Amino acid sequence: MKIKGNNYRSVWMEHNSIKIIDQTKLPEKFEILELNNLTEVCEAILSMKVRGAPAIGAAAAFGIAQAAFTSAESEFYTNLKKAKTALLNTRPTAFDLFYTVNKVYNAIIKTDNIKNARICGLKEAQKFADENVEACIKIGEYGEKLIKNNFRILTHCNAGALATVDFGTALAPIRIAHQNGKNIFVFVDETRPRLQGAKLTAFELAEENIPHSIIADNAAGYFMQNGEIDMVITGADRIAANGDAANKIGTYEKAVLAKENNIPFYIAAPLSTIDFTCNSGEDIPIEFRDEDEILAFNEIRIAPAKSPAKNPAFDITPAKYITGIITEKGIFKPDEIINLKEKK
Amino acid sequence: MKIKGNNYRSVWMEHNSIKIIDQTKLPEKFEILELNNLTEVCEAILSMKVRGAPAIGAAAAFGIAQAAFTSAESEFYTNLKKAKTALLNTRPTAFDLFYTVNKVYNAIIKTDNIKNARICGLKEAQKFADENVEACIKIGEYGEKLIKNNFRILTHCNAGALATVDFGTALAPIRIAHQNGKNIFVFVDETRPRLQGAKLTAFELAEENIPHSIIADNAAGYFMQNGEIDMVITGADRIAANGDAANKIGTYEKAVLAKENNIPFYIAAPLSTIDFTCNSGEDIPIEFRDEDEILAFNEIRIAPAKSPAKNPAFDITPAKYITGIITEKGIFKPDEIINLKEKK
Numbered sequence: 001m002k003i004k005g006n007n008y009r010s011v012w013m014e015h016n017s018i019k020i021i022d023q024t025k026l027p028e029k030f031e032i033l034e035l036n037n038l039t040e041v042c043e044a045i046l047s048m049k050v051r052g053a054p055a056i057g058a059a060a061a062f063g064i065a066q067a068a069f070t071s072a073e074s075e076f077y078t079n080l081k082k083a084k085t086a087l088l089n090t091r092p093t094a095f096d097l098f099y100t101v102n103k104v105y106n107a108i109i110k111t112d113n114i115k116n117a118r119i120c121g122l123k124e125a126q127k128f129a130d131e132n133v134e135a136c137i138k139i140g141e142y143g144e145k146l147i148k149n150n151f152r153i154l155t156h157c158n159a160g161a162l163a164t165v166d167f168g169t170a171l172a173p174i175r176i177a178h179q180n181g182k183n184i185f186v187f188v189d190e191t192r193p194r195l196q197g198a199k200l201t202a203f204e205l206a207e208e209n210i211p212h213s214i215i216a217d218n219a220a221g222y223f224m225q226n227g228e229i230d231m232v233i234t235g236a237d238r239i240a241a242n243g244d245a246a247n248k249i250g251t252y253e254k255a256v257l258a259k260e261n262n263i264p265f266y267i268a269a270p271l272s273t274i275d276f277t278c279n280s281g282e283d284i285p286i287e288f289r290d291e292d293e294i295l296a297f298n299e300i301r302i303a304p305a306k307s308p309a310k311n312p313a314f315d316i317t318p319a320k321y322i323t324g325i326i327t328e329k330g331i332f333k334p335d336e337i338i339n340l341k342e343k344k
Numbered sequence: 345m346k347i348k349g350n351n352y353r354s355v356w357m358e359h360n361s362i363k364i365i366d367q368t369k370l371p372e373k374f375e376i377l378e379l380n381n382l383t384e385v386c387e388a389i390l391s392m393k394v395r396g397a398p399a400i401g402a403a404a405a406f407g408i409a410q411a412a413f414t415s416a417e418s419e420f421y422t423n424l425k426k427a428k429t430a431l432l433n434t435r436p437t438a439f440d441l442f443y444t445v446n447k448v449y450n451a452i453i454k455t456d457n458i459k460n461a462r463i464c465g466l467k468e469a470q471k472f473a474d475e476n477v478e479a480c481i482k483i484g485e486y487g488e489k490l491i492k493n494n495f496r497i498l499t500h501c502n503a504g505a506l507a508t509v510d511f512g513t514a515l516a517p518i519r520i521a522h523q524n525g526k527n528i529f530v531f532v533d534e535t536r537p538r539l540q541g542a543k544l545t546a547f548e549l550a551e552e553n554i555p556h557s558i559i560a561d562n563a564a565g566y567f568m569q570n571g572e573i574d575m576v577i578t579g580a581d582r583i584a585a586n587g588d589a590a591n592k593i594g595t596y597e598k599a600v601l602a603k604e605n606n607i608p609f610y611i612a613a614p615l616s617t618i619d620f621t622c623n624s625g626e627d628i629p630i631e632f633r634d635e636d637e638i639l640a641f642n643e644i645r646i647a648p649a650k651s652p653a654k655n656p657a658f659d660i661t662p663a664k665y666i667t668g669i670i671t672e673k674g675i676f677k678p679d680e681i682i683n684l685k686e687k688k
């Protein structure tokens with residue numbers, strides 16, 4: 001992605017150090033963070049300095065690789081196992097984390113000598129990052145065909161370059177449509193409680209001069225009802241084998257409203273987000289986050305002292321509300337994605 | 345309503361002065377404001393220091409009465425007309441404003457001498473305030489019958505004592521159910537952008553020890569889908585003759601989601617909120633408010649500098665999503681409220 005005219009990925013590795021764009025600082029400050037050990041990688045994922053299913057997947061993949069690269073031979077396998085466990089316990093919903101950690105871990109332990117294993121870990125992690133970029137470009141190319149000239153598109157949360165390694169899932173078709181000269185307009189749900197729409201999606205769109213407006217999550221229904229939205233595209237954190245999709249809290253609301261207003265609702269996600277071991281959305285664990293994400297803003301209390309909050313971070317959009325799932329292998333109906341199992 | 349153990353109304357008149365609880369300061373600070381002239385009354389309504397359809401109606405009614413009471417005889421009718429125009433131009437959606445301003449104004453100009461007219465203005469305004477309190481109690485009594493023991497109720501925005509003169513519309517049945525010893529739990533939509541749920545509804549519930557949790561507006565669908573919500577009650581800013589209801593932005597979203605999940609959705613409002621001159625919701629004007637309500641928080645910018653926002657303050661919930669309308673005359677299906685025309 002272009003930021004102030006330069007190209008960046010959301011996460012990458014330089015020598016033994018993992019670099020990320022600190023997503024909790026945007027849009028006010030653009031800062032690159034260095035993660036030099038397992039504790040720092042886990043903390044960055046937990047506190048959402050790096051967030052978005054594929055970006056978390058890449059950070060965790062580099063995390064395993066870093067653990068392998070920096071461990072002495074005597075504690076190599078112990079540290080590797082420790083890193084795997086710690087990373088898998090950071091956040092429960094996004095599937096790319098589980099996919100990449102297991103993939104890189106298994107590749108390392110299958111390699112017979114430790115020196116080769118270290119190189120293999122880095123290679124596997126880098127491969128995931130590079131393949132995610134390629135997948136996002138493909139998603140963009142397939143998805144762009146759905147966007148007609150003068151389309152007004154609603155998106156929820158941030159499924160952009162920041163949420164992936166680069167380019168984005170939901171934002172990839174939007175980027176390409178804009179590059180191809182289509183006249184488009186993006187409604188950006190602000191996405192409470194953490195405002196990834198108002199802060200991150202708006203940032204990406206503003207950097208590329210794509211016309212957009214931020215709206216309160218409450219207002220999406222209003223604009224749908226008034227015929228001002230032509231399609232909805234969001235990302236996903238985990239897709240079950242039957243096409244049910246977990247994504248940022250509020251996605252289910254938008255999907256129901258889209259169906260009620262006859263507006264097509266698309267999910268854009270790479271194959272690494274599909275979890276064929278989950279038969280349906282009911283099998284996907286939903287993370288509940290700290291109530292202070294709702295009760296306070298910039299550490300200033302919004303709510304009465306005695307009032308608690310409940311803060312589910314994701315919800316499940318049942319397949320019946322999803323018009324299509326845009327992947328790097330093409331666009332599929334939710335009940336068709338089971339056929340992708342062998343391709344993955 | 346009880347605040348720190350004392351009884352308050354949201355708005356009242358003492359001599360020539362209109363007193364209001366400053367709703368922009370809650371829950372951090374409890375402050376009573378004095379409004380001593382037309383400019384101050386209009387500003388308080390515009391800036392939402394006093395808000396909620398019946399509370400705005402009462403403040404404006406007192407505003408007309410104050411203008412009559414404080415005008416010299418030579419400019420009595422000029423000032424009265426000026427006050428009427430200024431008050432009617434503060435906010436376009438809530439109907440009680442139009443209802444009370446016209447009612448008090450007409451009562452004054454029909455009175456033949458100015459001295460009597462001044463007294464009549466005060467009396468009419470006070471009558472509206474008192475009748476609103478009685479109406480809210482009746483709404484509470486009728487609505488309470490819908491609430492079963494162990495019910496978990498979702499409400500949106502603030503339709504409590506603060507939004508009315510006292511007692512509330514949507515919160516009145518909840519208050520009485522709690523007083524009657526029913527075990528209830530209230531899900532409070534935080535209600536972006538102005539957070540009337542997190543700030544005002546939570547404040548009222550906390551003051552009366554009614555169990556509740558604040559949720560992001562995005563999470564209401566999640567809790568409905570999971571079978572954790574038994575009914576929805578909201579207020580209204582204007583109800584059309586066919587039962588379509590304008591209310592705080594996001595109400596339409598909750599109504600659609602309630603229907604999709606087979607959850608009853610009720611509107612609670614006094615007859616003063618029904619506008620029989622609007623045939624349907626399409627005739628109700630929707631106020632758009634300043635984009636900074638979305639783009640900034642406590643005057644700190646959330647969004648990128650180049651990103652604009654769109655900020656509709658209300659939406660229309662079509663009658664087909666409304667299970668019933670709870671009024672001081674009983675509970676009616678939306679298509680039955682036309683029969684209330686002569687009672688009003």
